Amino acid sequence: xxxxxxxxxxxxxxxxxxxxxxxxxxxxxxxxxxxxxxxxxxxxxxxxxxxxxxxxxxxxxxxxxxxxxxxxxxxxxxxxxxxxxxxxxxxxxxxx
Amino acid sequence: xxxxxxxxxxxxxxxxxxxxxxxxxxxxxxxxxxxxxxxxxxxxxxxxxxxxxxxxxxxxxxxxxxxxxxxxxxxxxxxxxxxxxxxxxxxxxxx
Numbered sequence: 001x002x003x004x005x006x007x008x009x010x011x012x013x014x015x016x017x018x019x020x021x022x023x024x025x026x027x028x029x030x031x032x033x034x035x036x037x038x039x040x041x042x043x044x045x046x047x048x049x050x051x052x053x054x055x056x057x058x059x060x061x062x063x064x065x066x067x068x069x070x071x072x073x074x075x076x077x078x079x080x081x082x083x084x085x086x087x088x089x090x091x092x093x094x095x096x
Numbered sequence: 097x098x099x100x101x102x103x104x105x106x107x108x109x110x111x112x113x114x115x116x117x118x119x120x121x122x123x124x125x126x127x128x129x130x131x132x133x134x135x136x137x138x139x140x141x142x143x144x145x146x147x148x149x150x151x152x153x154x155x156x157x158x159x160x161x162x163x164x165x166x167x168x169x170x171x172x173x174x175x176x177x178x179x180x181x182x183x184x185x186x187x188x189x190x191x
Contacts, residue, residue, distance in 0.1 A: 021187045033098040056173035057166030066163045
């Protein structure tokens with residue numbers, strides 16, 4: 001749930017999503033849902049000469065289960081806040 | 097919410113887990129991202145020949161099989177001569 005919230009704060013930022021088929025796509029994060037499915041706008045496939053398959057695609061929906069990494073813009077992630085939130089969630093879990 | 101609602105009645109490109117690429121008109125979807133495409137075609141990429149399009153007709157694709165759904169910009173898509181495109185097929189998903 002925490003990561004879902006992090007993604008929600010990153011909407012309208014440019015991210016790069018690396019998929020489990022070695023395709024890397026950068027685009028503007030439009031929305032994200034509970035499965036961490038991602039919608040990207042103004043997408044660009046990295047290494048476009050090798051992957052011309054998506055030339056005519058400008059926005060896309062990526063299934064959360066096939067995402068390997070998401071590269072985030074560091075200046076828009078408050079790591080201190082994230083650390084605190086992670087500790088809080090871990091504390092809540094042990095109390096239960 | 098990252099929903100597929102905006103793609104209904106649009107021409108879309110699907111990339112599947114096994115690396116296949118299917119284009120068609122999205123006519124329906126559900127919670128599990130199962131989708132129904134009409135007038136769908138598979139695009140087969142290879143280095144030896146240009147892209148081959150195989151008509152599939154009305155197709156239901158299970159959500160589990162889907163990697164990505166992209167909206168096709170028809171103007172760009174029509175401007176591209178698929179016969180001149182030589183490319184490696186997209187790799188299958190590896191966990």
